[in-house]
Amino acid sequence: MxxxxxxxxxxxxxxxxxxxxxxxxxxxxxxxxxxxxxxxxxxxxxxxxxxxxxxxxxxxxxxxxxxxxxxxxxxxxxxxxxxxxxxxxxxxxxxxxxxxxxxxxxxxxxxxxxxxxxxxxxxxxxxxxxxxxxxxxxxxxxxxxxxxxLSAPLIPVFEKISVMPLVGNIDTERAKLIMENLLNGVVSHRAEVVLIDITGVPVVDTMVAHHIIQAADAVRLVGAQCMIVGIRPEIAQTIVTLGINLEQVVTTSTLKKGIEKALEMTKRKIIEVEQ
The missing domain is CATH 1.10.490.10 (Globins)
Incomplete structure (x- = not known):
């Protein structure tokens, strides 16, 4: 058969x-x-x-x-x-x-x-x-x-200034990886100012905000300053509604503004050069 x-x-x-x-x-x-x-x-x-x-x-x-x-x-x-x-x-x-x-x-x-x-x-x-x-x-x-x-790389954009762009959801496991990359990058790049760009993070709830604040605190402990950039209006509203305290962290709405602020913090600025 x-x-x-x-x-x-x-x-x-x-x-x-x-x-x-x-x-x-x-x-x-x-x-x-x-x-x-x-x-x-x-x-x-x-x-x-x-x-x-x-x-x-x-x-x-x-x-x-x-x-x-x-x-x-x-x-x-x-x-x-x-x-x-x-x-x-x-x-x-x-x-x-x-x-x-x-x-x-x-x-x-x-x-x-x-x-x-x-x-x-x-x-x-x-x-x-x-x-x-x-x-x-x-x-x-x-x-x-x-x-x-590929997740959460710390990218040096100017001398003493580095950016960490975050994309996608942040869970506890990924937050741990972000923290490790952030601290290792600050030391290896000799960064004085670090910008955490959350433009690509779709949702910022209490847990995500807690992880980001922890990362900012850790950066300060290794001698650098931390800035959170890319705070959209809806995220700002969520942060206020949840009562999340970001008073210890410098924040800006865009990465461009953050870079300008970081240059000021390192006593530099961008100027136009006439040709």
Whole structure:
């Protein structure tokens, strides 16, 4: 029966691929399909079906290697775990339905077919889901490390003046990283004034403000002055509403104003030179 299933799938592969693509486009989230070009979706879909069919002929090691490579590809392309799960279910349903329609499977051999089909599909299903999940976790972990490395750099913009631009939400883990980068940067750049730019921070609540104030206090302890810039009107209103005390910290609405203030604090200024 296993050979019967394999031979049928092998000889009807084009029909199965076309039906699978048609059903997936109709029944799944359009956003998954729209994340790539039509040609890319067709090629990836064919590769997915080819991978499933190859589980009949490849050794476990060969299949696992191809599966891992494919999982890494579809994670990058944005195929969700839900999409993959539905895809597997659709693949199995198409094979079972077409084999019955073509009378390859009937009442006489239906039980034998169902048993052998499940014996093939269930391990395949589990292997693909596990591989996808592991690949996704590994990818997310690597992205997180990369983001942490790029997150909250202290950039020297003038002698004795450095800027730390903050972008995105700030949680406790990221606040710790900001503090470390800030203090190490102040010492290594010999900064006298540090500007923390929160223009790119979407929400400033009590916890975020607390982390920023802690960072400012830490900067003062290593002999530098700290300024918070990029305070938008809505953030100013939130700070006042929450009763957050920023009296010990110099603040400005824009980075430009902050740079001008920092130059004054280091006894310098920008002047226009006539040509």
């Amino acid at each position: 296993r050979n019967l299933i394999f031979n049928y799938v092998e000889t009807h592969r084009s029909e199965i691929v076309n039906k699978w693509i048609s059903q997936m486009k109709r029944d799944t989230d359009e956003r998954v399909v729209q994340t790539m070009s039509e040609q890319m979706f067709l090629e990836t879909s064919k590769e997915f079906i080819e991978l499933l069919i190859s589980s009949f002929t490849k050794t476990e090691g060969e299949f696992q290697l191809k599966l891992t490579e494919f999982a890494e590809k579809i994670v990058r392309l944005g195929w969700s775990l839900t999409f993959v799960t539905i895809g597997l279910h659709t693949f199995g349903h198409i094979i079972a339905e077409t084999m019955q329609q073509d009378e390859v499977v009937g009442q006489a051999n239906f039980i034998e077919f169902s048993t052998e089909f499940d014996r093939w599909m269930f391990p395949l299903y589990n292997t693909i889901i596990d591989t996808y999940a592991n690949t996704w976790e590994r990818t997310v972990s690597l992205q997180k490390i990369a983001l942490q490395e």
